[in-house]
Amino acid sequence: xxxxxxxxxxxxxxxxxxxxxxxxxxxxxxxxxxxxxxxxxxxxxxxxxxxxxxxxxxxxxxxxxxxxxxxxxxxxxxxxxxxxxxxxxxxxxxxxxxxxxxxxxxxxxxxxxxxxxxxxxxxxxxxxxxxxxxxxxxxxxxxxxxxxxxxxxxxxxxxxxxxxxxxxxxxxxxxxxxxxxxxxxxxxxxxxxxxxxxxxxxxxxxxxxxxxxxxxxxxxxxxxxxxxxxxxxxxxxxxxxxxxxxxxxxxxxxxxxxxxxxxxxxxxxxxxxxxxxxxxxxxxxxxxxxxxxxxxxxxxxxxxxxxxxxxxxxxxxxxxxxxxxxxxxxxxxxxxxxxxxxxxxxxxxxxxxxxxxxxxxxxxxxxxxxxxxxxxxxxxxxxxxxxxxxxxxxxxxxxxxxxxxxxxxxxxxxxxxxxxx
Numbered sequence: 001x002x003x004x005x006x007x008x009x010x011x012x013x014x015x016x017x018x019x020x021x022x023x024x025x026x027x028x029x030x031x032x033x034x035x036x037x038x039x040x041x042x043x044x045x046x047x048x049x050x051x052x053x054x055x056x057x058x059x060x061x062x063x064x065x066x067x068x069x070x071x072x073x074x075x076x077x078x079x080x081x082x083x084x085x086x087x088x089x090x091x092x093x094x095x096x097x098x099x100x101x102x103x104x105x106x107x108x109x110x111x112x113x114x115x116x117x118x119x120x121x122x123x124x125x126x127x128x129x130x131x132x133x134x135x136x137x138x139x140x141x142x143x144x145x146x147x148x149x150x151x152x153x154x155x156x157x158x159x160x161x162x163x164x165x166x167x168x169x170x171x172x173x174x175x176x177x178x179x180x181x182x183x184x185x186x187x188x189x190x191x192x193x194x195x196x197x198x199x200x201x202x203x204x205x206x207x208x209x210x211x212x213x214x215x216x217x218x219x220x221x222x223x224x225x226x227x228x229x230x231x232x233x234x235x236x237x238x239x240x241x242x243x244x245x246x247x248x249x250x251x252x253x254x255x256x257x258x259x260x261x262x263x264x265x266x267x268x269x270x271x272x273x274x275x276x277x278x279x280x281x282x283x284x285x286x287x288x289x290x291x292x293x294x295x296x297x298x299x300x301x302x303x304x305x306x307x308x309x310x311x312x313x314x315x316x317x318x319x320x321x322x323x324x325x326x327x328x329x330x331x332x333x334x335x336x337x338x339x340x341x342x343x344x345x346x347x348x349x350x351x352x353x354x355x356x357x358x359x360x361x362x363x364x365x366x367x368x369x370x371x372x373x374x375x376x377x378x379x380x381x382x383x384x385x386x387x388x389x390x391x392x393x394x395x396x397x398x399x400x401x402x403x404x405x406x407x408x409x410x411x412x413x414x415x416x417x418x419x420x421x
Contacts, residue, residue, distance in 0.1 A: 093154045094152065096153045096154070096389045097389070098389050098390060099390060100392075102346075102347070102348055102392075104153075104349050104350065104389055105155055105156050106155070106157045106159070106318070106349045106351065107146065107149050107157070107158045107159070107183075107351050107353065108158075108159045108350055108351070108352045108420060109142065109161065109352075109353050109420070110161045110163065110165075110352070110353060110354050110355045110419065111136075111142060111162060111163075111168055111174060112136065112163040112164070112167060113130050113131050113355050113356075113417050113420075114162070114163045114164065114168075115164040115167065115417060116167055116190070116192060116193075116227070117164065117190050117192070117226065117227055118225060130163075131355060131356050136355050136356055137353075137356070137357045137372055138170075139170045139173045139177065140177075141357070141372065142178070143174070143177040143178060145353065145371055145372075145375060146178055146181060146183075148381055149351070150182065150183050152382060153385065155183060156183050156184060157184045158178060158181070158184070158185055158186070159185075159186040159187070159188060159208075159210075160174070160187050160188070161187075161188045161420040162189075162417070163417055163420070164189060164190055164192075164193075165187060165188070166187075166189055166192075166193040166194070166197060167193070171197070175197075175200060175204050175206065176200075176204060179204035179205055179206070185205065185206045186207075186209070186210060187201070187208070187209055187210070188210040189210070189212070190211070190212050190213075190233065191212070191232075191233040191240075192227075192232050192233055194209070194211075194236040194239070194240060195236050195239065198239065202243070207245060208245070208246045209240050209245045209247050209248070210248045210250055211233070211236075211237055211247065211248070211250065212249075212250045212251075213233060213237070213249055213250070214252050215257075215261060216265065217261065220258060220261075221233075224257070237249070241272055241273065241274065247274045247275070248275040248276075248277055249268070249274055249277065250277050251276070251277065252279045252280075252281055253278050253279065253280065253281065253295050253300065254281045255281075255292060255293045255295050259295055259303065262300060262304060263307040265278070265334070266308060269325065269331075269332040269334040270327075270329075270331065271331060272331055272332055273331045274331075275323070275332060275333050275335055276333070276334040277321050277337055278334070278335070278336050278337065279337045279339070280295065280338055280339050280341060281295075294341070296338065297336040297341060304324075304334075309326070309327070310324045310326050310327075311324065311326075311327065312324055313325055318348075319344075319347075320337050320344050322335060322338070343395060345395040348362075350363075351388075351389070352419065353420075354418065354420055355418075357372020357373070357375070358370055358372070359384075361388050361391065361392040362392060362393060365392070369385070369387065370384075
């Protein structure tokens, strides 16, 4: 859904023309005042002339003050309406609060719907065409729109997503620009191109890397991604850890495919300083989602307990994962993201922008707000952004609540790759 304010047609007078007229009158009256005062001094004019000189002086001061007012507050005068001036510089930031009191300070910014993998749960199981470049946000548009969120709405965390964000030719430019905004920056990636950008991330202060890896078995990895690149991804994961990045490994667990690898993944969180996150399989357009493929986190924890003892780790506000560790000697933690069986909507602080510039207030929501179109029309995005947050539903985009009631074909949404991970 695209919502934008229809521009008001109006006739305006130039400010400069008005000021010239006012200042001219001012100069004329000051000159008259000086003449009269000079005459008073030299010719002792009568009381009426002296009063006139005095009132002329007062009038000149009033006109001067009016001139200052118009300079500051009135850039134009539309027919039948006076428009109060809004300074071009950013005003004080305003928190983005929805009708349920949730504060949104985390922007997930997709920069492409292209990817060098073909993961089953992300892409439609059909021929796929990426969005034409002209319809995508260019690097400058990405920066300018992100800047509005940071400077006007207190966004303090930005995650760059895709598709696979690292496939964009201008990826380096985008990171360099975004890094100047002062927000914490993270990247969600499949990891296959990371070795090209480690130095860039270190220079630009990018600390947080979320890397998707759904199997530690080469053949299963090849099956789900349609690419025989497991070793490249694994080498880049180890290099990310070695360089000191905050590494999270995202694993989508699907019944009948990779639930048997849960113990092996858990072991990684014991030996490496990472957060290993198991994600419940979620429904999106064209990804062949079925209820019986979802393994709830309660069942995942049962599988974990068959191999390890574990203890709870404190969760933080707005965390999506419930975190645990095997014991006090563990270098990392493992977490479970229960999007389907036990949602975390009550603490949601996320806003999404698709690569073609649509704002989504929920991963599962049907509503979209066309920021890019408005931006290209030189319209102020403030009201559109606020409207998008106000229209946010309490839970899961208003499309479903309990997993048992979901019918994938009835959900109005994009595929995951078109939304942004």
